[in-house]
Amino acid sequence: MENKHPTQTPETDVEVIILRCPDRLQFDAVPLQRLFAAKPANEAEAIICRVLEDLAQRLDVLQNGFNAGNLAMMLKPCRKIRLIAEQIGLTEFAIAADHVQTCLRxxxxxxxxxxxxxxERAFDVAVAEVWKFRQS
Structure with a gap:
């Protein structure tokens, strides 16, 4: 018995946006270099810890909104994640947050x-990259 599948696809007016995923983490060390140049090491590390904790909490809010199917409440924390990530050089994390915003819209x-x-993967890698930067 031959299995036949329809070859026609429904016509739609939906625009498809292709989100490009880079092969490796994009990380801009300059903002962290500036922070460590301007502050004592222990103060700079405390700032970074607070920022990463804030990002983790906002990511948790996003996950909760996603699990609840509440897309509207996800836009604001996602936008904040993108802005904060850009400020501290977590380029890949910021790009992923921007793509999440596109999907939400x-x-x-x-x-x-x-x-x-x-x-979520970008955040895990970004945290590791920040601490690897600090140890170098």
């Missing part, structure tokens, strides 16, 4: 799930 649950997973 489009109300695309499938893309949002994949992009949220990417955002």
């Amino acid at each position: 489009q109300a695309d649950a499938t893309a949002l799930a994949a992009t949220m997973a990417r955002l």
